Amino acid sequence: MHALIFDLDGTLVDTVYAHVLAWQGALGEVGIAVEGFRLHRHVGSSGALIVRYAQRMAGRQLSAEQTETVHRRHSELFRQIAPRPRALPGAVQVFGVLRDSQIPCAIATASYRPLIDASLDAVGVGPDTVVVEGNKELRGKPEPDLFLASGKRLGVEAADCIVVGDAVWDHVAARRARMLSVGVLTGGYGEEELYHAGAFRVYGDISDLLHNLDELGIMI
Amino acid sequence: MHALIFDLDGTLVDTVYAHVLAWQGALGEVGIAVEGFRLHRHVGSSGALIVRYAQRMAGRQLSAEQTETVHRRHSELFRQIAPRPRALPGAVQVFGVLRDSQIPCAIATASYRPLIDASLDAVGVGPDTVVVEGNKELRGKPEPDLFLASGKRLGVEAADCIVVGDAVWDHVAARRARMLSVGVLTGGYGEEELYHAGAFRVYGDISDLLHNLDELGIMI
Numbered sequence: 001m002h003a004l005i006f007d008l009d010g011t012l013v014d015t016v017y018a019h020v021l022a023w024q025g026a027l028g029e030v031g032i033a034v035e036g037f038r039l040h041r042h043v044g045s046s047g048a049l050i051v052r053y054a055q056r057m058a059g060r061q062l063s064a065e066q067t068e069t070v071h072r073r074h075s076e077l078f079r080q081i082a083p084r085p086r087a088l089p090g091a092v093q094v095f096g097v098l099r100d101s102q103i104p105c106a107i108a109t110a111s112y113r114p115l116i117d118a119s120l121d122a123v124g125v126g127p128d129t130v131v132v133e134g135n136k137e138l139r140g141k142p143e144p145d146l147f148l149a150s151g152k153r154l155g156v157e158a159a160d161c162i163v164v165g166d167a168v169w170d171h172v173a174a175r176r177a178r179m180l181s182v183g184v185l186t187g188g189y190g191e192e193e194l195y196h197a198g199a200f201r202v203y204g205d206i207s208d209l210l211h212n213l214d215e216l217g218i219m220i
Numbered sequence: 221m222h223a224l225i226f227d228l229d230g231t232l233v234d235t236v237y238a239h240v241l242a243w244q245g246a247l248g249e250v251g252i253a254v255e256g257f258r259l260h261r262h263v264g265s266s267g268a269l270i271v272r273y274a275q276r277m278a279g280r281q282l283s284a285e286q287t288e289t290v291h292r293r294h295s296e297l298f299r300q301i302a303p304r305p306r307a308l309p310g311a312v313q314v315f316g317v318l319r320d321s322q323i324p325c326a327i328a329t330a331s332y333r334p335l336i337d338a339s340l341d342a343v344g345v346g347p348d349t350v351v352v353e354g355n356k357e358l359r360g361k362p363e364p365d366l367f368l369a370s371g372k373r374l375g376v377e378a379a380d381c382i383v384v385g386d387a388v389w390d391h392v393a394a395r396r397a398r399m400l401s402v403g404v405l406t407g408g409y410g411e412e413e414l415y416h417a418g419a420f421r422v423y424g425d426i427s428d429l430l431h432n433l434d435e436l437g438i439m440i
Contacts, residue, residue: 010257014255014256014257016239016256016257017237017256017260018241018256019239020237021237021238021241024237033306035234035306035309035406035425036236036237036238036408037230037234037236037405037407037408038408039409040237041408068424081241086253086255089255090253125295144339145365150280184256186255186257188256188257188260188261188408189408189410190410190411190412190413191410191412191413192410192412192413193409193410195413205255205331
């Protein structure tokens, strides 16, 4: 029995570009300028890691208070830029298909409620869907914690879990969790970047993935 | 004698992510929803091409009036999201270095004044720098028009011009103009995407390019 574990931002919902500008704006407000393409490549890792990376790039250390402000402003700006995140192609359908075929699945994201509420609404997942969020115990990607916790919640061995994600971070974390992973291009990474990060297969979006489940050994 | 022809958005200024959200917003207002990653891969082609592509993706035709509204709203939203575009690493310095070494250079962009005024200010180019904009006679990339016109304005043969750009569109247009081209990662494309599009070399940013001019046969 296989299980599918989905990343959220950039994989199920079209939110990566809003996150880039929200981080850039929040960091800019405390005087830390980081180029968009660099933040883009960091969306998908934990927020704490993004802020640490930005400080390193700028060669500046933020106080604990400033760090907290950056996180708060990122959330505010994100909700302002993307008040109603849109589901990506196939993202709504996939949960219906998997439910009908009794294939266990989960959503694993370093983000957290209430920031992800609108995104979960867009995908239309109900309370029966396992959602593993980042928190103090579960470290964000590239740590394997979220994926390992998802497998555990589903009762499926790591070797039988397949991670689906748009970012290099998903594939790096999946490899560390000893899980196969499948890339999607909806987060704006190049196909080869995802293969180089260890993706087993790369599809355009979740809709394409649905047409190619056979390649993953998932028969529906 | 070599000449360098630079793209503007994503190559010299950090504006690609703002353009993605500005196009997404402007198209959304007339009921055309296109995913961020798709618009990202189209920034750098002409605005007319982006709007045509969006209509094709949505399977809907806009009226001439609606099309005009989309272009106007894109400009407005872009200026709202990125009121003061920031120069990318090395973008300000490169023009000084090339001037000191008497290496001819130009900026070639499908965009146009006044939309690019703030970006040109950020890079600090003076009235002595050749800027070739998109207009009715010069078609935007992937047509080779802007690069061919740049070479002509500089009085340098196509075979001696090297295009520098962040987008697949730059490399495709450069090849059609029979010019070599160099990629930079500052627009958020993957390195392999740029090589596949025909880039001769790919650097992280203009600052990296400045450290590697020898590879291009430009001795300073």
